[in-house]
Amino acid sequence: DAGVIQSPRHEVTEMGQEVTLRCKPISGHDYLFWYRQTMMRGLELLIYFNNNVPIDDSGMPEDRFSAKMPNASFSTLKIQPSEPRDSAVYFCASSFSGVYGYTFGSGTRLTVV
């Protein structure tokens, strides 16, 4: 298995533009998580899905952020419009059953200028 695959690895965009981050979880995993890592706030959970259904989106900072999981093999995190304070590394992770260890992707480093 290739692991959790995220794209793009790096994204530089101008303030106000729409940004879409993509994630392919490990086949057979039933949980998918989106995390954001910043120096100030560490690793924070944005949203997670169980069997493609959003379970907890309380970590989504505001309405500019949205996430979807149309099927078991694909998820997107969208920011519209983007702002400089959204600059961070965004990680996607997947897990079987949720309680056990997650497998993280390599992350997307987002820079909003």
Added chain:
Amino acid sequence: DQQVKQNSPSLSVQEGRISILNCDYTNSMFDYFLWYKKYPAEGPTFLISISSIKDKNEDGRFTVFLNKSAKHLSLHIVPSQPGDSAVYFCAASSNTNAGKSTFGDGTTLTVKP
């Protein structure tokens, strides 16, 4: 309200010695604890875990100890190797909120040759 705390941002040890990374939690509902290791430009990788029914779990050079009464866990690495230099995250989850792990801010371990 930070429910999982790693109070030491950094730790430096000599190769061959023991590394001890500490983690405290406040939520008594947590019943499963995990450690992750993260290298620069990569996502965290699962290292070792422990259930609350145990007080010790060992995997090669890595041992995790859990003290439930003190709400404290620690990761011991013996002997430490330069390749262990990374950021270590402690995480905790509970069956009542299965699937969702809460992460600490991480401790940067440097193992000097």
